[in-house]
Amino acid sequence: MRLLDFLFPERRNTAAIARDRLKIVLAHERASAQAPDFLPALQKDLLEVVGRYIEIRDDMLRVNVARAGDTSLLEINVELDGAVIKPVGNGAAPANPKPVPVAITVAKPDPTSEPPWVKPD
């Protein structure tokens, strides 16, 4: 066995890989299972509002409920990398602005307690 492990390292301990993959996927699934039912509707409404100002794809806006200690936090993240900002009013905004990476974050979770993002499905 030891010799085989040495000769074919990719054979080694696939159980450890299974364990690590399970830990990650279950952390995500538990978080989304606890998410309130209104998240998909909220995400849709927010996309509509934000879409009046910025052209973004659906997957660039993410809504998530995270838990940090005893408090629940509603997080709304909008990715602006590559988004096109629409002109506002009478040309007040520049026609072709440089995209600025901005994150609208209502609250930040404890980074150690939860996985980064969970997309409600």
Add this chain to the structure above:
Amino acid sequence: MPAKIIVLTSGKGGVGKTTSAAAVAAGLAMRGHKTVVIDFDVGLRNLDLIMGCERRVVFDFINVINGDAKLNQALIRDKRNDNLYIFPTSQTRDKDALKRDGVERVLDELKDSFDYIICDSPAGIEHGAITALYFADVAVIVTNPEVSSVRDSDRIIGILASKSRRAEHNLDPVEIHLLLTRYSPDRVEKGEMLTIDDVKEILSIPLLGVVPESESVLRASNTGTPVVFDEGSPAGQAYLDAVARLLGEPRELRFLRPERRGFFRSLFGRA
């Protein structure tokens, strides 16, 4: 003591729920408790075969729910143990035949005459599986040391915590136990299979037992014998240990090391 309702559930199919339901029910009966095991797998009835009473089925669970038969016409008394009864299900394709209020009425009636009511859940997280776990006091999560089974077990644990009768009525939560089945010590040793500690840590529920992968399970199912009646078999003994723990008696885990087959044992091929 009021009757206890115990569900064997898993999410994933084919992990050993029916094998375990038969073994746990028979084990409790061997310990002197009056026990009935109910097949909730409507449409795919199999518990009757595993219990060896398939030719004695006349009326079933659905008949009793619909009022077409009395409870004592449908219950089958085991020929090997007087404390053990089998309640077979129907082979109807109408999955919604399992109405929640009807199930509740039948369970309430069973509570009057039994100590333990064992529910063999179908796979999945649909109507049948939810109905099987809904009334449970105790849930035994049957899990194989394998990624998809562990993931589905986690789903079922979440459902027990939110959709069971105890959760919906704000009662004490369902008591949840892990039963790890089809465990192969030699594959664990080779790093090919999740360890007991891995699964315990990931699911974070207490361990009721570990049942090794064993030829005796197939042999028992061939003859319609719950595997605990084959008392010499490792799987049978592991199930009896689990039953003892369920009754609150501490038992060391066994059969966790690869079987070193002696010359005579390999010659005669008994596992």
